[in-house]
Amino acid sequence: MEPFSFATSDSLDYPVSIRIINLEGSEPPLPFSTLLEHPELRHIGSNQSPHSDLYVTVQVWAGSKPLTVPVQTAYKSFRNERRWNEWLTLPVNYSTLPQNSRLAITIWDVSPTGGPGAHGHAIPFGGTTLPLFDKDNQLHKGRQKCHVYRHRRADGNDDSKTPAILPKKKSRKGAPEDKDADELDRMEKLFKKHEMGEIPRVDWLDQLVFRGFEKRGLQSARSHTKSAQQQKAARADALKDGEDADSSPEPSNFLLNVELPRFDFPIVFADHEYSPPPVSSYLHPSSSQSNLVLRPPPEIQLGPGINAAEDDEGYGGRLIRVYDPEVAAKDNPAESKHRRLIRGQHRNGILDKDLKPNAKVRDELNTIMAYSPTHTLSPDEKDLIWKFRHHLTRNKKAITKFVKSVNWHDQSESRQAAQILGKWTDIDVDDALELLGPTFDNSAVRAFAVDRLRKADDQELLLYLLQLVQALKYEHISPQPGHEVTQDSSLARFLISRAANSFTLGNYFWWYVMVECDDKSLDQGADNQAIYGKIAYDFMTELVKRPGGEETRKTLKRQAEWIAILSKISGEIKESNESIAKRTERVKQFLADPRNELVTIDPPLPLPLDPSVEIIGVAPEDTVVFKSSLHPIKVSFKTTSGRKYPIIFKTGDDLRQDQLVIQIITLMDDLLQKENLDLKLSPYKILATSTSAGLSQFVHSMSFQSITSKYRNNPALAYLKQNNPDSQGPMGLRKETLDTFVKSCAGYCVITYILGVGDRHLDNLLLAPDGHFFHADFGYILGRDPKPFAPAMKLSKEMVDCMGGSNSEHYRQFKQYCFLAYSALRKNCNLILNLFTLMANANIPDIKLEPDKAALKVKERFHLEMDEEDAIRHLERIMDDNLNALVPVVIDKLHELVQAFRA
Template sequence: MEPFSFASSDSLNHPVSIRIINLEGEEAPLPFSAFFDHPELEQIGSNQSPHSDLYVTVQVWAGSKPLTVPVQTAYKSFRSERKWNEWLTLPVNYSTLPQNSRLAITVWDLSPTGGEGAQGHAIPFGGTSLPLFDNDNQLHKGRQKCHIYRHKQADGNDDSKTPAILGKKRTNPRRGAAMVEDREAEELERMEILFKKHEMGEIPRVDWLDQLVFRGFEKRGLQTTKSSIKAIQRQQAARNNASSLAKDGDRERDGDRKAGDAGSLPMPSNFLLNVELPRFDFPVVFADHEYPPPPISSLQHLSASQSNIVLKPPPEVQFGPGINGLDDADESYGGRLIRVYDPEVGARDNPAESKHRRLIRSRHRNGILDKDLKPNAKGRDELNLIMSYSPTHILSSEDKDLIWRFRYHLTGNKKALTKFVKSVNWQDQAESKQAVQVLGKWTDIDVDDALELLGPTFDNSSVRAFAVERLRKADDNELLLYLLQLVQGLKYEHISLQPGHEVAQDSSLARFLISRAVNSFILGNYFYWYVMVECDDKSQDQGQDTRVIYEKVAYDFMMELVKRPDGKETRKTLLRQAEWIKTLSSISGEIKESNDSIAKRTERVKHFLADPRNELVTIEPPLPLPLDPSVEIIGVVPEDTIVFKSSLHPIKVSFKTTSERKYSILFKTGDDLRQDQLVIQIITLMDNLLLKENLDLKLSPYKILATGTSAGLSQFVPSMSFQGIANKFRSNPALAYLKQNNPDSRGPLGLRKETLDTFVRSCAGYCVITYILGVGDRHLDNLLLAPDGHFFHADFGYILGRDPKPFAPAMKLSKEMVDCMGGSSSEHYRQFKQYCFLAYSALRKNSNLILNLFSLMVDANIPDIKLEPDKAVLKVKDRFHLELSEEDSIRHLESVMDDNLNALVPVVIDKLHEFVQAFRT
């Protein structure tokens, strides 16, 4: 076959347009006697002059319904011929057109008395309907001759009564004159096709020969027109009642209408409307928009809290002309139907596969021999491979069947439980019942697997209760590491929204968290504030039902506190914390909205804090700090207050503690700190995981607590940014800064050995962690260095690979950091790389725990997770490169570090950021 180049209509983002060229053709004038019987006919412009003023409207129809409003030609006065030669653009693109689209073109006449089908003073001169796609589904292009149906308005129905293109007529050989006329019409039609090919460049141009053909064709067309007019006049003269020509004229017009009402096709007149459609370099073939299947995560079984959402009723479908519904009395199932896209089809089970699964599992459901089944060598290898899958891996039907078959054998494997739960068809009551029985025989599982079972994809209450039983064995310190995610897990519990129902009766997780929170003040402190933030979230993403759930949890928590011996005092303490936060929020909001200078704002805050009426100078009894309840504050230190220059103007406030030390915090309003809070929590968890591997990287994650959706606290750590250090010291600024604070002439690089070791270790830890979390927008202003050598990051507004700057590096390893270690060829830098490799390997071993924590946060309204919640966990998983061996993953990490160290883009980004900040100040 010869190659055929074409374009698809769905990629043609160009508006539909048409050029109205001219109207050709004539008709015999009405006799004067017709005007005596019907004087209103004399008011119609076309009856007064063969070149009267007309205008044209064009409208796109599809499915027997209009798609656009009509577009009309401008006014034009005609003298010798009706010629508009005007392009009309319709408000719809070719890419959105259905296959049955057509142009309804109506030529309008004018009459002050109106008439049949009149719209104001306009009455239809004639109409025609032109399909936009031909029988081969190709878009029409170039010039088109459209048959005009006199006194008819164009209809755009699928079974149009005014088709622009007529089918070939069969001639009767007995009628010689008619046969001659049909042959003449066929010859003219053949010539029109050839003219169109000539115009499109398919026939080579020969100027002198083309002119001869054009003149000959024009004469032949005029002669054919005159012959058709004489034929019409002869037919009128041959009528039986020659005296009532006016009535015959009316009957001729009414006959078209009656024939149309009877369902027969009205005959076209000898008028033709010449139009032109856009030409394209290649044929345009119709292609419908193909909807992608929905993600599987969006069609998982909803938990009880999510299933309370009231679904909207299906839209009402109104059938237009030419479309029949099943309920129509006149139509049977042969009528046309509307096809509606159903997104659930993309994730619905295959009936054949479901039947196969039931048959296979019926043999292994209640069989006595199932408990003794053991896999052979090949089966063990397959099961071991399945057990190594990450939590995001989707099991195939074969994997599920294999797990179900050897379920009793796998009860001794703690890593197999989550895979077993995924292989169960929980909609099958018999299978679900036996699966719960098998759960009771399973060995103890790890915390990471228990957290996975509390995620959004597991809805069975028995499964979630099994996971909670595992969490009961965790101590308070370990539970605190996952508390933020466990509070989010309450969204997926079966908690009734009816008033009077206690959440402890509905949810094993809620009952567990409340019981542990009332027995530990530190746990209760964080639990209270985590829940309060969810109650404060009134965004559309949260939903009223979810807020009601957390309000019930908070109420039950307070009621359970009162039942404890010291619970009333604990409750008063939490309420005092809330009042303390409210007091700080009031002054922070005033300062943020103020137009004063920084100095005046600082003095205003100091005066506010020193005012005894605000009860901050002396706090009696001591108040546990919400940010760190192990610290009790007894009063504020107004003279240490600082208001920063940033857009939100955070306030640094220092407090005296019961240990006679100062504790400084940053209080900020107008910013959602939940994303920073999550990152700090993950860094704290990773630090604990590394310490369990005997790898101390001197991480010092500062504390952050969101007290609302637009307010929060963060710990103030005395430090200096790399940008500030670079402005103070010109040569090797980081090393000079550490030498100033920790000099030792006998130590490496003139530093105390402990200080340099702390710097190297903390740099390695934060480089690996920020790489895994995809922390973006890294520059010298949010890289901080403490005087004792602790390096850390701040400002986590961009995570999971997002970055406002193009070509940002995957890992932030600046030249200043490497120079402080003695350069890329020094022994300290090699030690730094070794720490990075050890940390990366240790965290890869705990990747399931980290991925499960992120899966519990997909509905937490975290900005960078909310953008693509179904991809958030996968973005973290990609940074672990679990498909690689440990050796290959270390090589990959080394290549990332080397590429970043030798790249020019990070240096340019830092310089640009420095210039921008200097310009702002």
């Protein structure tokens, strides 16, 4: 079946137009006796000559009402036939037409004495009404033959009495069939297809058909004229008997030929869909809760019984539920008054500073303080926090709850809250990050959070830099030119200052900002690009002021040129249709060409992916082009340390999601090591240089799929034995290698479970020769997975077999590491949740699907509603279920078959 292509009428911004071609048909002249009895008929032009001058008016109607003013043809003197051949353009576009639109076409005759339906000195010669859309809701196009109703204006109503296209009448039994008329109708349809190019043109055959059609048409016209005269006589007899002439008007033997615009594709009617009404920007004055700011507009649904029968009793079946955008956003007057009364007692009271909670209230406050960042505070809880605000200044974990309880629209309350912030004890970084989120827009609160970040060193700041760059979207930065960013935003001022002082911070800060400047998607908008453009300009301006800043600026410029060179060859290789061998040879020649300035890089260039590594040239002989659809390129660069640093450069793919996952894994590794738990994670580095290109570190390893196809029995263990043999070690393997494998398996199993990493198969589970296990390809996170019934945790049989089986000591040690890692990360869940909250508007695919639920999806995996012991038991059940499940094995086998088929 051929694909059906069409366009919708709402996207057709083209004026309605019609070409009036000619008027066909004739009627017998009026008898002289009639003219004597009615002398006024002698002044009507059509009664004097069969080719008298006429003009045509066209008007768009819909819903039995006119949509436009009428447009008329220019004056034309006729000789042999009434032919206008003139295009008329009406003052309305197709995109705004309703489905029941129609053209009311009236042919006007001239009569100085007037007559029925006269309009000045013009009387209607005849009218016809042509619908613009057919019964299939497609726009009419091409030539149309319109039946003309004599002495009537086109009414344009939905139930028009002057329809241009007559419905087919079913022939009555015994009535003679009009074979000539049926054949003419069939030929008319074929001629129309021929004219539209749907029937191939054959000149000699077309001429024969046209001549035959003319002869048949003349015969049909003669017979039609006779029958018309008979009908007219019968109608005159009926009029004498007193019947109403207007009850059922009949079309005359006149036909008006018109032409409508032709389009390459069918135009199907589609009405303009209005976007749902936005949630009111007027927030509840007593809240800064994320569920109000980030909640999407609900769908408008009709109430039950809306289509009920008319005889329904009562009003229950006829109610319609209408969406009010101010619901849940506008302040409740009763709650507002209650809040003023409660907080009025504890606003400037002398005893407020000495107010302390009793044991019961202290327990309530401790429960509130333990809430996760995504929890919504009730009005009573906010009032309780406000009452003991001075007492809570000694509790660093209470800061975010206090800020949520303040009515920042109340000037007096917000002023006092800002003073209390200055007395608060030092807070943790995770709370500072929460205060920089999208729900806290008060400048004093955000400045307070930035002051805490000033105490973090560069290494710690680097762990959150990706999120802090995203937090700039929530600052009050004007996109208008002329304002410096540092004047508007304390966070921007802080980041620019720190990035200018440290090359490593500056390197990553610069590339994070450049990606935002490159993001031209509709989700971000032009203002977002303008803001980050100003930030980049202010950063460069600040660099020049610092000692050595000019050199740093030149280095960043050289990095951009280096990326542009790699992007050029990568793009060419991706688009070419050559074999892998020819692609690889072509890349090698490109890299070895001195004109591309990659053979020797002088002075050494800090690698954007890892600024601690300085490259001095390329090693073309190590180049590899991979077989995947985007054909990423592996390139090795010589470094100042004498080693080679292999990277993978890819174009055509947005690496920001992979970059985020690697950053979170790096952060979790840091958190685990602070708990004295080194799980040998060593995540590889990845950097998005634009929305469609990026770099990643290449780690020498093999996928489990490749290992299982190379080794038969216990493939992972056989692979490690080959690279790390030790006859004295456990299972003939070096103890350090097996220990590294067990620990890294535990770390990645827990982390990928928490992040909900999907699409796990043996091709993206990698194993390095030294025993480091790690995951790659993070195209699905937060519980998304392209395969049905995917396991919550990827723990394959090959991994367990390498540890000695599910009953071995090493597997028990593996489970112990999993429990320790899960417990340690649960303690730091607030930090991880806040980082995901800051990424809500980062235009990352799996977060963009439901931005307000990204942090909640991660929170579900922590199971904060359970105590530590129950959470560990739950994790153990997940591991056991996954190990004994059949579905993961089937998924791996299916994936192996698909890959083999593609190869």
